[in-house]
Amino acid sequence: xxxxxxxxxxxxxxxxDDQLSTPNVYRSASGAPGHEYWQQRADYKMKIKIDDEKRxxxxxxLVTYHNSSPDVLKYLWLQLDQNVRAKDSHSHDIRTGGIxxxxxxxxxSRLDPEFEGGFNIEKVETENGKPLKHIIxxxxxxxxxxxxxxxxxxxxxxxxxxxxxxxxxEIGGRSGYEHFxxxxxxxYVIAQYFPRMCMYNDVYGWQNKQFLxxxxxxxxxxxxxxxxxxxSDHLVSSxxxxxxxxxxxxxxxKSRLKKAAKGGLHPVTIATYDEAEERIKDKKxxxxxxxxxxxxxxxxxxxxxxxxxxxxxxxxxxDGRTVMAQSMWTKEGDCLWSK
Numbered sequence: 001x002x003x004x005x006x007x008x009x010x011x012x013x014x015x016x017d018d019q020l021s022t023p024n025v026y027r028s029a030s031g032a033p034g035h036e037y038w039q040q041r042a043d044y045k046m047k048i049k050i051d052d053e054k055r056x057x058x059x060x061x062l063v064t065y066h067n068s069s070p071d072v073l074k075y076l077w078l079q080l081d082q083n084v085r086a087k088d089s090h091s092h093d094i095r096t097g098g099i100x101x102x103x104x105x106x107x108x109s110r111l112d113p114e115f116e117g118g119f120n121i122e123k124v125e126t127e128n129g130k131p132l133k134h135i136i137x138x139x140x141x142x143x144x145x146x147x148x149x150x151x152x153x154x155x156x157x158x159x160x161x162x163x164x165x166x167x168x169x170e171i172g173g174r175s176g177y178e179h180f181x182x183x184x185x186x187x188y189v190i191a192q193y194f195p196r197m198c199m200y201n202d203v204y205g206w207q208n209k210q211f212l213x214x215x216x217x218x219x220x221x222x223x224x225x226x227x228x229x230x231x232s233d234h235l236v237s238s239x240x241x242x243x244x245x246x247x248x249x250x251x252x253x254k255s256r257l258k259k260a261a262k263g264g265l266h267p268v269t270i271a272t273y274d275e276a277e278e279r280i281k282d283k284k285x286x287x288x289x290x291x292x293x294x295x296x297x298x299x300x301x302x303x304x305x306x307x308x309x310x311x312x313x314x315x316x317x318x319d320g321r322t323v324m325a326q327s328m329w330t331k332e333g334d335c336l337w338s339k
Contacts, residue, residue: 047227060123
């Protein structure tokens with residue numbers, strides 16, 4: 001039985017072959033890892049810049065892909081998620097809807113998109129700067145390797161890219177910016193923003209299915225070293241741990257963050273409501289670079305704005321680590337988040 005809207009088999013007696021693969025040395029019949037189970041790995045070193053005036057995201061990255069599989073790889077596949085917003089994206093072709101009395105110009109405009117979205121890929125090259133042959137197919141990019149990538153080996157390559165950041169109020173999306181007319185400032189919440197390695201496993205090989213705007217991702221684990229350049233009066237919330245607090249925070253903010261790391265019952269305010277109001281008034285044009293590091297994670301996202309209020313609390317873990325639970329919000333949400 002098929003649900004016409006979801007196109008999903010909802011029959012309680014359906015076959016589950018598509019959910020549990022045939023048992024082998026890599027995975028057992030229960031779905032648990034087998035005795036020769038493996039996972040691929042991808043490490044990223046990235047430099048990211050927010051152009052607040054043009055509302056563009058500019059990046060370059062060094063990716064090191066580790067082949068833990070028993071297979072010889074002749075090419076790599078990457079996800080170009082931002083291409084879902086390109087004018088020629090198939091996501092526009094599959095969009096459905098109806099006309100009703102409440103339909104506005106915003107909905108009509110989506111039928112013929114004007115936003116210049118999608119990645120602009122400037123370079124794809126080896127770590128030593130030699131061009132790599134590649135082909136872009138909508139939200140996917142294949143890189144042909146100069147030499148076979150053998151089991152246990154790794155390959156590093158570089159990509160330079162940029163794209164126009166979408167206004168989430170106008171064209172939607174989980175990632176993008178929101179503009180506040182009253183003070184002419186933006187809040188950026190950025191995800192799915194860099195070319196990411198597709199998953200390669202023993203069931204499907206490369207998972208290179210096109211991204212059409214809905215769905216979740218399977219991603220490889222890896223280490224991230226990310227430099228994020230933003231206007232000097234911005235605050236940045238990010239995956240990972242801040243590496244250069246001495247260079248990006250005021251002495252008072254550093255003192256508050258140190259106090260928060262000791263833990264306790266209540267969060268410590270790192271950047272106050274009044275301080276956010278002052279930053280909003282005087283927009284800085286110089287830039288500051290925040291450096292973050294994350295070990296063994298599947299993805300990396302961040303948010304940045306001069307409008308942020310910030311609190312934090314250190315949480316003591318059973319293994320002795322202190323994990324910082326942190327929140328950033330704007331004054332419009334202060335009546336809730338401050339409590």
